[in-house]
Amino acid sequence: MNKQVTSDIVRIGMVNYINVAPIYEPWKRREAEVGWNVVEAIPSKLNRMLAEGELDLGFVSCYEYGAHPELYRILPDLSISANGPVGSVFLFSRVPVKKLDGQRVLLTSQSETSVSLTKVALEEFFNVQPEYVTGEVMSELRDECAAVLAIGDDALRLTQEGNFSHQLDLGEVWKKNTGLPFVFAVCAVREEFCQQNPLLLSMVHKRLLECRSEGNSRLDDICKIAAPKIPMEVDRCKAYLKGIQYDLDEKKREALEQFFSYLIKRGDASPGALPLKVHSFT
Structure with a gap:
């Protein structure tokens, strides 16, 4: 029997676009946990790093999960989505x-x-x-x-x-x-990290949900930080970010299934992408 390997270190990928600011800005405000290392990059780079084991989890293109479902699980209740116009x-x-x-x-x-x-x-x-x-x-x-x-x-x-x-x-x-929302990114975690570090994964997931809640309640402040990066007016930034959703409810799971069905039919995703593997903490 293989000995289970545990660690206090986690490598987290975070998209460096302002659409993740309502999660990432509150994350940066909090005291960093020792060993919790964040890498900022564009989605395609994060996809590659997660696939190659250079990251343990992160917000990546949902395409990456569809292409290599055997490598990952999807963390529940987290995504970068839009129910209609996304604006970016x-x-x-x-x-x-x-x-x-x-x-x-x-x-x-x-x-x-x-x-x-x-x-x-x-x-x-x-x-x-x-x-x-x-x-x-x-x-x-x-x-x-x-x-x-x-x-x-x-x-x-x-x-x-x-x-x-x-x-x-x-x-x-x-x-x-x-008739469905669209899920642009999921928070995917490598399968072996789920198995080896369940408590640490639960802690990171809890922190991400807390940051999302804080970001939603402090959207005006978040926009004052994010808007100059484009640059764009703060009010326009707020209108844009209010159109982005960060949960993964039943409709969004259905949307992922529909999208992967298209990709599988086109030969652009693995048939193993369905059914979805959403991680459970129970």
Whole structure:
């Protein structure tokens, strides 16, 4: 029998976009626990680090869980979601979306979830098949493309610039076509960490829920910290963050199942992604 390995050290991935500020800013205000190490990065980097065992848990693209479900469990009651417009995942287009067939569409390299959602939306909902290219959204490459997928802070900046005649909020498109919210990120934990450190995992989960509660109650203060990072007006930041949800209720689990069903059908996710493996602390 293998000896169980326990540790007081946990490596936590945190998305470095302002959409996680209502959890992360309260986290930073609290006294750091010894051994609780946080890594800030874009979603695609956190995905890689979690998959390669460089992190124990973190907010990662839900795509990462769908691609490698055998590695993870989903922590309950935590996500980055929207029930309709999300305000920071946009397809910016120079032509009407239905005219993007055969056109070049630049996809951000920062999030596999949003890339997959874009492909589902364009191909399944609008029945168009563009030519996809991947690269940095804020580079000159976007000038060569008919449309651009931008997420997070980049999307907020492009919205501020207003240089595209058509702007598609992909959270809104998903809601219109499925009737469901969309889960952009989950808090995934590596399977072996669940087995080896159940008490530590419970403590971290409790702290994340406490920070979420504090962030919701201090949203005005959070926005004063977060808004200058774009930069954007505090009132607009508050309107944006009020549209982001951080729970994982029954409807959001149903939404994850629907999204993974699309990805499995397309060959973009593992069939093992369903049924969902949501961790239980009981």
